[in-house]
Amino acid sequence: MSTATSAPEAISRVRLAMRAAQVPPSATAALDAQAKALITQGVDVINLTSGEPAFPTVEPAVQAALDAIAADFTRYTPAAGIQELRSVVAEFLGRHGTEYEPGQVVITAGAKQALHYAFTTLVESGDEILIPAPYWVSYPHLAALAGGTLVPVQPAQGSGLKVTADQLRAAVTDRTRVLLLNNPANPSGVVYDRTELAALVQVAIDHDLAIISDEICDHWVFGDAAHVSVAALGPEAAQRTLTVGGVSKTFAMTGWRIGWVAAPTPVAQAITAIQSHTASAPSSISQKAALGALTADLTIELERRRLELDDRRRTTIKALADIPGIDVDGDPTGAFFLLADVSGTYGLTLAGETITSAEVFAELLLTEANVAVVPGADFAAPNHVRISYTVPSARLAEALTRIADFVARLGRDGG
Ligand SMILES: Cc1ncc(COP(=O)(O)O)c(C=O)c1O
Structure with missing residues (x-):
């Protein structure tokens, strides 16, 4: 005893x-x-x-979840998510001009898990990930869990909390592997416009960096601001970009835990393999709820x-x-x-x-x-x-x- x-x-x-x-x-x-x-x-x-x-939470999502439970849609789904949802997400992303195929979309348990997979898939021990500051609190820890280091680039005084391409370029080293962008940005609420974003993306192209583009707040833009998707900035951008998003913020579904990452096919396949051995797949019921939200006319x-x-x-x-x-x-x-x-x-x-x-x-x-x-x-x-x-x-x-x-x-x- x-x-x-x-x-x-x-x-x-x-x-x-x-x-x-x-x-x-x-x-x-x-x-x-x-x-x-x-x-x-x-x-x-x-x-x-x-x-x-x-x-x-938007009503069609709630109804779709109830229907899923009633229909006993309660088993493992394919690791990358149900096909209908992958197709609808590819279409949804296309409204900003991206050209993802359903097979390039992996459904995850929230955007956060998509980011975790993105880091795990891209980052080797000692790699550096460039990020415009201020940045969201989870990024340094997601980077560190993958063995990498977040390298913040501070905006100049009076710049409206925006960094320039020259500032990013000056921070590139031979260990830099990823440019992480978050637009619209948490915590500043700042939105980079098309020209500013294209200039940052050009740094990644010139230095052959992958881009993780966290676009979870793409719906929430105000005044003259418009959302620009990095993968819509041309083939050179699309071929190196992992677009992260989800239903959490747009449809007020943070607790349902559905996000996604859309990426060049080999990256999407690698992420699917990782998910198959870790989460298996996101919740079947929540996937149906997300499908309900994305297919209803909620304009x-x-x-x-x-x-x-x-x-x-x-x-x-x-x-x-x-x-x-x-x-x-x-x-x-x-x-x-x-x-x-x-x-x-x-x-x-x-x-x-x-x-x-x-x-x-x-x-x-x-x-x-x-x-x-x-x-x-x-x-x-x-x-x-x-x-x-x-x-x-x-x-x-x-x-x-x-x-x-x-x-x-x-x-x-x-x-
Ligand atoms: C910038 C940013 N990315 C990702 C996430 C995570 O989103 P989710 O709830 O879909 O995992 C958040 C949530 O606060 C966020 O602010």
Whole structure:
């Protein structure tokens, strides 16, 4: 009989492999957990950390899933996904001018798993992956799990958070293997236009790099911004590009876990082989749900949602512009995030605490004003916080008022 005071499962005699030990929990998840803990205690926290549009899953997806269950469509599917879905995704991607065949599409458990497969398939130990900063928190860890290193390229001051082809080119070394693009971008909401994107892609062509193009937010573009698919920029681009996307953000289906990667045939085949030995295939029911979403005519509903988010985006930008010490950086015309530079509040104090970083700003904002935002350090944007404006309009308005009041309360004297 054990005399240990801790439960046996709390004690580990298992040594973690280096690749597991080096992966920290995500900063986004930590802040989200802190906000949720406060909510559980009854605190009225407004959570602006969310990575998903606050809309319900589109109805045809729900119905298709119920039909799939009723029809006992509950077995393994082919490793690359059901044929109808691969065909519909190839067509769906074609609306941006790409020319993928169904056989080049692999259905995965969310875009995140597609990215994991893409890195696993392309990256050798010691390879470098170039990425314009700021970038999404998961990329460095996905790169590291594959043995590679993410090499961020910082935008110049005043560039609107966009990097140039010359900056990318200067960062290429003989170990560079992949250019990773994410457009529209998380966390900045910045959208590169066709000319800017083509210039970045030309660097990959000139240096014979593969491109992983994460286009998960392709539906969410506002104002004059338009989504441009990297693989539609010509055959030279298409032949080296893995296009990653999914239903998560467009159809409000984050929990259904359906994404995809479309790629040159040998790459799609390699990814299918990896998936066949790991996940087997994504959920059969969720694949049917995705098929339901993609085959229904949702033009009006999706446009209504897009306009609603655009409205929230404009409200947020306008309100933040009136708050001294906070500057929205770049022109956030995509996704549902923006980055606010909070360095103008450094040195100010509240409740005996001095703001010295975006982390302290975010912590104080949560504890003193009950608004949760994500500090930008893990996005390579150390002076910024990421604000997700997808929450319903009334809550968003309340959050923006709280942020303004919070900043107004900051003082130089500990007040
Ligand atoms: C840039 C980016 N790529 C990929 C993903 C993952 O998408 P999914 O939920 O389909 O795995 C996210 C989700 O937050 C994201 O922001």
